Amino acid sequence: MTTVAAYAAPAPKAPLERTTIERRPVGAHDVLIDIKFAGICHSDIHQARDGWSEGIFPMVPGHEIAGVVTEVGPEVTKFSVGDRVGVGCMVDSCRECDNCKAGLEQYCTGGGPTLTYNDTDKQGEPTYGGYSENVVVNEDFVVRIPDGLELDVAAPLLCAGITTYSPLRHWGVGPGKKVAVVGLGGLGHVGVKIAHALGAEVTVLSQSLRKKDDGLRLGADHYYATSDPKTFEELAGTFDVILNTVSAPLDFAEYVSLLRTDGTLVNVGLPEEPVQITLQSMFGQRRSISSSGIGGIAETQEMLDFCAEHGVGAEIELIGAEEINDAYERVTASDVRYRFVIDTATI
Template sequence: MTTTVAAYAAPAAKAPLERTTIERRAVGEFDVLIDIEFAGICHSDIHQAREGWGTAIFPMVPGHEIAGVVAEVGTGVTKYAVGDRVGVGCMVDSCRECDNCRAGLQQYCTGGGPIWTYNAVGKDGQPTHGGYSQKIVVDENYVVRIPDGLPLDVAAPLLCAGITTYSPLKHWNAGPGKKVAVVGLGGLGHMGVKIAAALGAEVTVLSQSLRKKDDGLKLGATHYHATSDPKTFEDLKGTFDIILNTVSAPLDFDAYLSLLRTDGAMVNVGIPEEPVHILLSSVSGHRRSLSSSGIGGIPETQEMLDFCAEHNLGAEIELIRADQINEAYERVVNSDVRYRFVIDTATI
């Protein structure tokens, strides 16, 4: 039997989200039914609800930063039990057979791609719906355990913002002796600063202004510079091993690439809606790299949660009611949040 649950959905592109009901599938043999307690609001939700990244599926229930408690498990489930604290991130399935899936890189599935938590079609042919809802049913292999040391409300954003920054920082070997610049101190950026500092790197924040400097230093940065000041790019030329760009607006990539050392990498995790442009000479002169990264696989997401629990790293959040979602969207677009909105799903 399917379950009818309350949710908040965008009925059409760019339309305000509104309260509705959706059907969750019956709990299958390997499924976990989760009572969602908190759901983070990611800028990706806004891009997709407003079709900034292309044609989308409506009505859309966004949300891929999900934290809750297991309410029911299928007869074949071995990883979780009723009462466990769990999370669901950006994907709920993949082909499971390609080389990437077998290597735990499900986010790079080549057998049809991952099935996203919302704005996608599941293997049952039905649209997926995300975390702005009271319950969700997910295969146990795409659920992660939230350690006891992490409160569920500050853990929810880790399922996207946390893993989106942790994965590239680990891949590009952020750690002692490395200088890391984080571009933008927002939902992604503030977690990038916390994680890079906890990994042992020397962290610099590059932001448009010095408005959030005190916050950046408290979060773990050693330095903080305003990119609106041309002198910043003169003074920091050739400084960084890694630049983690978390903003989703086009930048002067040639200027930022000049800040890398030889063999340095600029990794983009904010995805602009518009094309970006660079001069190849900006990378060729010092064997610099311009790259990107997409979330993380299930094993790495669990590793990230365990790391954050060990280092007491939760997101900085503003808890809101469900009827504040549309206001929160506007505030995210205007960079008016420190640093992640989280919906108390009991208010849906």
Template sequence: MTTVAAYAAPAAKAPLERTTIERREVGAHDVLIDVKYSGICHSDIHQAREGWGEAIFPMVPGHEIAGVVTEVGPAVSRFAVGDRVGVGCMVDSCRECESCRAGQEQYCTGGGMVGTYNALDKNGEPTYGGYAEKIVVDENYVVGIPEGLGLDEAAPLLCAGITLYSPLKHWNAGPGKKVAILGMGGLGHMGVKIAHALGAEVTVLSQSLRKKDDGLKLGADHYYATSDPRTFEELAGTFDLIVSTVSVPLDLAAYLALLKSDGALVNVGAPEEPISLNLFSLISGRKTLAGSAIGGIAETQEMLDFCAEHGFGAEIELIRADQINEAYERVLASDVRYRFVIDTSTI
């Protein structure tokens, strides 16, 4: 076991504080990663505050991890010391179920994927995330970060990037398709960049117009305020695909009305409260209401290569570790453009 410094929530809703944790020894298929940067995802806050249900404490959040390999196990074949790598939302799965065999480990049905934090590994030990100096991960759940991406701007791609890339690819966003990104935050800004790079006509639907200039700069063709009732009149029946990144309950019927026939509203944001729906909103127009998680390991690598090829990472604000609690409050206040990233050298 190796002792490393980390920032952890000691209990639900408690401020994160500096502590130490134990990392396992490097096994045959493991890589030891010197964490350089760790993004702050809204889901870190949901889990640290038990918004999604009972959690495991102490909790070291962080599943947007970018770093450098410093040691490899004797059976490792995919990585070498010095490689630039990333770790996202999962560090293991059953590897045997239909989903895992199809490269969709995020939908593992053989016990579920093992989360990078707030989960139990196959030995029954809690997993600890990227708000730490180092992490040990099986090579099969590690991806390479292309040289064209800075590690700091690449870190949020391990969750925010793949969470948008996967549904945009699955629902065929591209030339000739009208795509709306609902919410202009850490997830949404990546949706704008990716949908634009895929060749779709991109519209941002945001509560207000205060981020309009940013949205247009990042690749949006249009930008509308959802607080204006005229938006829903003007855009009725417009979109092939809407990807919702918001984590608060919505009037789903209002947004389903913005779809063309056979259009899809895909949720990647996860509100803590249940949402009701009149099914006639779906029946009229043969519309689809769907959800999407992250992508599998192969698709995550594809996404990183795609972002590097198109010359973009996340828009970030770099912070020190002692600013994490302040950053959490700013995320809740939508006061970040567009992803906080922890410089883990400050832990």
């Protein structure tokens, strides 16, 4: 075991503080990653504050990890020392169920995937995330970061990127498709960039027009305020896909009315509160409400390669580790454009 520095929440809703954690020895199929940057995802805050369910504490959040391989196990074949790599939201799965065999490890039915933090591994030990100096991960759950992406802007792609890329690809977004992205935050701004790069006509639906200039700069063709009732009248029956990235309850009937026949509203934001859906809003035009998690490992690599090819990286604000708690407050206040990334050299 190796002792490394990290930032952890010692208890639910407690401020994060500098501490030390134990990392397992590098096994035969493991790689040791010197973490360079770790993104702050809103889900880090939900979990550190027990917003979704009871967590495992002390908790070291962070599932947007970018770094460099510093050691490999004797049977590793995919990576070498010095490789630029990333780790996302999961670090293992059962490997045996139909979904795992199909490259859908995120939907593992053999007990679910092992999450990068706030989970236990197959040995029953707690998993600790990227707000730390290094991490040991099985090579099968590590992805390569292409040279065309800087590590700091690539880190958020390991969650925000794949969380938006996977549903956009699954629902066939591309040229000739009209896509709306609800919310221009940490998830939404990456979703806009990716949808634009895929060739779709992209509209941002945000509560106000405060970020309109940013939205258009990032690749949106149109920008509307959802606080204006005329928006829902003007855009009725417009979109093939609506990607909802906000983590708050919406009036789903209003948003479903914006879909074309056979259109789909896909939810990737996860509110802490229960939400209500009016089934009558979907009748008549064969509209759907769905959801999507992250992507599998192969699709995550595909996403990174796509982003490198199209120059897509996250818009970030780089912070030191001592600023994590302030960053949490700013995220909940929507005061970030658009993703905080921790320089882990400051841990």
